[in-house]
Structure formats: C-alpha cells, structure tokens
Amino acid sequence: MEGPDVAVKQLSRRILDQILALNSEGIVVTDASDPDFPVVYVNPAYEHLTGYCAEEVLGCGWRLLNDEVRDPALLREIKTAMGRSETCEMTLADIHKDGTSWLSRVSVHPLHNARGDLEYYLCAQIPAPEHSKSGSGLEVGLLQRELRRARQQIASMDRIEPATGVFRYEYFLELTRRDFRMARRDKRTVSVMVLEINDLDVYRQTFGSKAADSCLRMVAAQVTGALRRSGDLCGRVGETTLAAVVHGQAPDEARELASRIAENVRGLGLHNPRAQSGRYITVSIGIAGGSEIEEDPEILIGRAQEELRAGVIEESALA
Numbered sequence: 001m002e003g004p005d006v007a008v009k010q011l012s013r014r015i016l017d018q019i020l021a022l023n024s025e026g027i028v029v030t031d032a033s034d035p036d037f038p039v040v041y042v043n044p045a046y047e048h049l050t051g052y053c054a055e056e057v058l059g060c061g062w063r064l065l066n067d068e069v070r071d072p073a074l075l076r077e078i079k080t081a082m083g084r085s086e087t088c089e090m091t092l093a094d095i096h097k098d099g100t101s102w103l104s105r106v107s108v109h110p111l112h113n114a115r116g117d118l119e120y121y122l123c124a125q126i127p128a129p130e131h132s133k134s135g136s137g138l139e140v141g142l143l144q145r146e147l148r149r150a151r152q153q154i155a156s157m158d159r160i161e162p163a164t165g166v167f168r169y170e171y172f173l174e175l176t177r178r179d180f181r182m183a184r185r186d187k188r189t190v191s192v193m194v195l196e197i198n199d200l201d202v203y204r205q206t207f208g209s210k211a212a213d214s215c216l217r218m219v220a221a222q223v224t225g226a227l228r229r230s231g232d233l234c235g236r237v238g239e240t241t242l243a244a245v246v247h248g249q250a251p252d253e254a255r256e257l258a259s260r261i262a263e264n265v266r267g268l269g270l271h272n273p274r275a276q277s278g279r280y281i282t283v284s285i286g287i288a289g290g291s292e293i294e295e296d297p298e299i300l301i302g303r304a305q306e307e308l309r310a311g312v313i314e315e316s317a318l319a
Helices: 013-022 044-050 072-083 135-159 169-186 200-207 209-226 251-267 297-310
Strands: 026-031 039-042 088-095 101-112 118-127 190-197 233-236 241-247 283-290
Touching: 026 044, 044 118, 072 088, 072 101, 169 190, 169 233, 169 241, 169 297, 190 209, 190 251, 190 297, 200 209, 209 233, 209 241, 209 251, 241 297, 251 283, 283 297
Parallel strands: none
Antiparallel strands: 026 039, 026 118, 088 101, 101 118, 190 241, 190 283, 233 241
C-alpha cells in the first residue's frame, strides 16, 4: 500500500540564509573557479569565532590558507583535497583578528552546480575539543608556531613604517624587485600607483603632527583596503607620498581602482580648512606600468610621479 502524497516545499533563499545565520559553526563559502579561493559568503558564527567581519573578508582569499602562520603539511593536505574536489577534515591552529590563537576543527566540502561542475567550497570551522587525544601535540605545535610568529613580527618591525602601517620604502623596493622579476618571467602585467596626499603639510600646521600621522594612517588604510590580490603591495615613498604595486592590471585598468581610492579618501571627511586644494583631505594619483616591466621598480615609480606632477590624473578628475 502506497503512502499518501506529501507536498514538499522548496526552501526559499531567505529561509536558507536564516538557517546559516543560526548555525553555530563558522561557515565560509569560497569561489572554486579562482586559484586564490576568494570568499563570497561568511555567516555570523564565523565573524564571532574569528573576530573578522564580513566586509573584511568578502572578495579576499580564504585566510586559513595563509602559509605564514599555519602548519605547511596540513595546508598541503587541504590544498590537495581541494585540488581533487574532495572533502577533508582536520584540526589545526588559527589566529583570531586580535592575534590570539585557537585550535580549530575544519571541514572543507566541494559544492557542485546542477550540471555537476565544481562551483564553490563550503568551509566549516568550530573550536576543537580541548581534551582530544591529539590535543597535547597540537598545543605544542601551536606554541611553536606562536613563537615563530613572534619572531617574524620582531624581524618585520624594521620593515613597517610606523606612522602609516605600510612598508618602509627600502623594503617595499626589495619586495617589488622580486615581484617584478617574476612578472617579467611570467609576462604578467603590473602597474605602479603613486599617491600624493594634497596639502598634508598645511593639515600638519593646522592640527599638529599627531593628527597628520593619523591622517596618513587613514589614507594608507584606504589604499591597502582597496588592494585585492595577495601580491599587491603598498609602501611609503615620501613625507606625503605612498606607492602601490597592482598586479594583473594595466594602467588604464588601474585608473578605476585609483578613482575608487580617491573617492574613499574624500569620503573620510578629514577637514583641511586652510588648504588650497579644497576643504578636505584629497589625493592626486599617477600611474605607470604595463606588460613590459622594468627590472628596477624605481623607474616605474619615477614615471608615475612624473604623471602625477604633470596633472594627468588630478584628484578632481577621478571623481
């Protein structure tokens, strides 16, 4: 005897969103078609567990694959499984946004569309049980990685410009030379963007050095926040000047990014009442680059500065 017919309702997107939002596991969904696995969705539990809000991670590569702070062997295992479109599960160390460490139980699942093509990866994280059989070994490994991370932070202190939080010029050049060699070898396009903070000296005279340093940090944050690729760099090249290296974009393409940065800087609303360039802090930007990369990045930086001085890309023109 057959059972009664049962009407099966299709769950709406809104209901599915609520289910994910109520899930206690941290959920991350990444784009499987991009080798950087950019994040396309995180649920509230992920934000609570890691301290990172959705706006900070969406569009960026999945941070759990950062080789600098995690066990290389476990990362290879995850990447191998993802390369084969397989599910994997393991316990490894993770870092909260505030720098503290925690043990995370991670599972990665491939998601396929109706045609059977791999489209996304669903990555779930929960705190690992404190008294698991392998817990003591993991804790030792975590302490070792924390020590290594502390040593790296100490070693990098002379690489970061304290007023802005971006690379010092010498280290910025060192990294850029390395990246330019690889770009020339792989025939990749690279652009260099030089950003001048207009009338920052007037701002310093009006509000003092601490306010000017704070202004520098906020402008630098707008630049670094707009850079998306893992190889993109930002450094300070002068008292009022920053530079950024943008991979995979020709100068014409980088102008759209420059426009976005300039708009974001204006949006900070940093009042500069005595400035000749306007009532608020703005930036002017010069761009140089292309597929024929010079071995010396200072050549491209110089060309970008020439464009900036010539007024080819005035801040007002980027509106």
